[in-house]
Amino acid sequence: MPARNPLHIGLSLSPTWLSGEAWRRADSGVENLFETAFYVDIARRAEAAKLDFVFRPDTLYLDRAALEKGPGFASLDPTILLAAIATETTHIGLLTTASTTFYPPFLIARQLLSLDRISQGRAGWNVVTALDGHDNFGLDKMPSTDERYARASEAVEAVKRLWQSFPNEALALDRERGLFADPQRVHPIDFEGDFYQIAGPLNLPARDGARIPIVQAGASDRGRDFAASVADAVFAATPDREAAIELRSDLRRRAEVSGRGADAVRILPGLSLFLADSRQEAEDLFTETHARIDTTRKLASIAEMTGLDLKHWPEDRRIEAGDLPPPPATVRSRTHSDLLRRLIARDEPRLADLLERPEVIGSAHWRIVGTPEDAYREIADWAAADAIDGFVAVPGGSTGSMHQFLSDLVPRLAQAGLCRTDYSGTCFADHLGLRG
Template sequence: MTQKPLHIGMTLAPTWLSGEGWRRPDSGIEGLLGHDYYIDIARRAEAAKLDFVFRPDVLAVNKAMMGQGGGMGGLDPTLLLAAIAHATDRIGLLTTVSTTFYPPYILARMIMSLHWLSKGRAGWNIVTALDGQRNFSLDDMPTPEDRYARAAEVTEIVLKLWASYPRDAILQDRDSGRMVDPELVQPINYEGDFHRVEGPLGTPNMGGGDYRIPLIQAGASETGRDFAARVADATFASTPNMEVAIELRRDLRRRAKAHGRGEEAVRLMPGMSLYLADTEAEARDLYRATHARADDTRKFANILEMTGLDLSDWPKERHIRANDLPPPPAKVRSRTHAGLLRRAIERHEPTVGDLLRMPEVMGSAHWQVIGTVAQAVDEVRRWRDAGALDGFILFPGGSVDCMHLCLDALCPALSDAGLLRRDYHGTTFASHLERP
């Protein structure tokens, strides 16, 4: 049976400038607070026929990381994507908006406005946020259960607001003098545990079908999985190895079916961290150079926060056994990331030195490929054939050249291998998800 091409997105967070990457003479870091830098990336991604470009978001400043180039949140995702909309024609524009901090009416209007400005290419990456509470009049972050309960309510309100002003209500009939049919525009009168919203939304809906706004969810905790299975078109999660991805994809399909949806309703799209070069040796040199100043002290602090295990005085050659792990801490910043780290230690029982180099500690626990374009194609094919994914999001690392290799060389090679579409079959984000 012929397999469908994969759904592939491209990050607009400049991961290729992390570590030492921003210090390279050709990094272009001076352009990060303008739109031309990102428009160039989006145009390359559109030329490659990717489903979407994706802008994550943070709502707090990490001062501990700012001195070496990290901790910079940058531009507002939705405003940046509105600028990119004017410079592109087909590629989806996936913005990130937190359900914990944004009022649902503002959120609904903002994303629907981007949808109109892009002619149907907006998508919503639904996140609950991991921090930033003191910027929004809160002393502590709500519990994960509370955040997802709020996310479910906000998502329901947003969908009702989008439906409250249907496109059919727009008449624009000069002869009769009727601009809108007011009978079709109705309040939602929503009263929930967290919000009361009258409605209707002041921005009309573009319509359903190919003009609906795709919903993407980020996270793979138990509550996150269930939320994705109920509402999302796709979920974006860190999956450092193929076995984790296979398990997550199977679980999402099972949960979607239990919620009365088709098992293929929610697609798994892991993050793919890439360090590409002309040879594998050059790619490994790029990875090492990027992490040359990686701070072991900060890594040890992260391991302690996620597992409760203090390794700061352990010899680098000592193995960490599964029974060395204490009970999981009661409160962690990301339960998903903490779970992945514990699983890696339990399965591999690495030395301290090896653990400090693992992606679960080095970065965000993404699936990682360090090598050539051909090796990356082979790895994507292997994961696809194993049933580990429905697509992925590109996270190039190390240099601007690596980012260009991803979009200008890897993506055409994936098309040649039947793993990525050769051309678009529609003009909207939803159409890309439905017809690869």
């Protein structure tokens, strides 16, 4: 099962390169964080580098306490932002995030199809079941993981049927006969599920041609089955190569079992990049970014994910598998909880080391701190080990680090034949190899 060639590369517009202390740098541009131009500039650079897509993760709540030290997920609406970017770019895929826990399928179908039309076939949907935000939607608590995935499965099915309910061919636009559209070719969907009852049809005609790619994030057992059954790609959290190899081979197996074929799902881990001209500078960048370690928040996050209370843990005592309480019955993300428990069982870290790990500070993403050449070698190594089909860059440290990803690292990967040197199509589906 060789890794894909070319690799599929996306860039998160989160913007992770302003996380930690980085937004305080003189050149961070943080004043423009809620302006379209800030993102259009980056999307154009990403398009010049021939990336598959730019991507906007999203949440529907505000962590007020975290706001003191950084923007977190305070942001423009992702789909509206990407629609603005669509008008300023021509080829790059536009991957938005819409939560099936909170958004009704009709609204998702319409928003995504609108983005697809506005961008002429470049929309993609990152399906999330969300981590928090229930109290913004009239719910007492977050629904269980099982319920969230059951809802997600229904929602994806309903959205796909809505996309098909008003085909473009139904438009007659026959001036002579005065026939705008043929109603016989527009169909209700009469969807009757456990969570949704939707009559349809959608009030917007589909585009002809490429379909809208579906991406998923969340890799618990339930999440993997869901991804295997519907996703074209998975935005994954894999802090080390073995985790990526395991996830990729397991998802390929599950996709085969679900009848879609092993190649149907592409594994794209998040890749946190701290890049500079020398290794020392890159390490300094990483250290500066994390200078104000918020230990209290990290300890709370470790406790939420594992049930382990490390508030009074002795500095020199290793944390071992035997210290872990049984897995908590409910966690925000089983994926992140499992990765952290696995790290503790495998590495038996001391507390100071644990607080530095991507599983604790970086959403469990693969992390490279070094020169673009260092990053190129490690990516080539992961590709050769069949660990990835591409990655989603989440550059950190500074605007310079993000620019260096696009101006130095991507061309280096292209030079080595690991990613494309030009676009071969105009739709997001073309970039992912979903057509022909």
